[in-house]
Amino acid sequence: MAEVDSSGERGVISALFNSAGLEDEQPAKRTNKRGQQTRERLIQAAADCFTEYGYTRTRVSDVVRRAGNAQGNFYRHFSSLDDVFLEVLRPGLEELSAVSPKRSGDSAELSSLIDTNTSYLHSYARHRHILRLLREAAASSPNDGFQALWLTVRGDFVARTYRWLVRLEAAGKIDSGDHELLAETLGCLTEQLAYIHVGLPAVTPRPERIDELGKALGEAWYKLVTGSAG
Structure with missing residues (x-):
């Protein structure tokens, strides 16, 4: 069964942002409750605007x-639109970082791979508009750091998968x-x-469609990882 564990994931994503040159390592400014509410309102408004425009x-x-x-x-x-x-x-x-092969432990069982991939696709669906925007930003501003971020996030997924395969072996x-x-x-798949x-x-x-896709993806992973034709 896929384990979704978000502990430490904020630090992981901050590290990915930093490695792509997109986030200052200085701690965030402290704000009072009203300031935090304003900040959250701006983030939600930005999400709506990015999705719409x-x-x-x-x-x-x-x-x-x-x-x-x-x-x-x-x-x-925020220092800029890119900051928000x-x-x-x-x-x-x-x-998405919390739902990955590393959360399946040292298991290559078909049921575990189906659960993990299905959980991943449901998470992707919840954030699909924003993830599509990241690809747009990476393509439209290759020199502004977002292409580096996209490649870094993708590379992190591949690296975690590699470490999982090494553990299985x-x-x-x-x-x-x-x-x-x-x-x-x-x-890539x-x-x-x-x-x-x-x-x-x-x-x-x-x-139900996402469940079908997760099952197909999990079966593909199983065949590729174990070499099984069944």
Whole structure:
């Protein structure tokens, strides 16, 4: 059964942001309760605006108008539009980081892989608009750090999958092989299926459809990892 554990994931995502050159390592400014509410309102308004207008067409003026705040309030909490965009991205990236092969322990059982991949796709569906925006930002601003962030997040998934495969081999549950290439293959398979069948549709797929996709993806992982044709 896939274990969803968010402990420490905020630190993981912050580290990924930093490695992509997108987040200052200085601690966040302390704010009172009212200030925190304003900050959260701005983040939600930004999420709505990015979803409605896209990454490239959203402006600070759109965000503050949606939040019902003055523009000066925005800059008390965020240094730029990209700064608030990172906070919009954070929950989805944290949740996806918490649902991955590393949470399956040292198991390559079919039922475990189906559960893990199904959980991943349901998490992807909950944040699909924002994840689609990250790809847009990566494509439209390759020099602004978001392409580096997308590649870093993707690379982290592949690296965790690789370490999981190494553990499986050490436990005698799979044969030796090119685990780096296999981890990359599994990452590409998962990424494309999630993006095309969950992220791109005009309407969020039904839960039953996501379950079907998770089952198919889990079966594909099982065959590739164990070498089973069944």
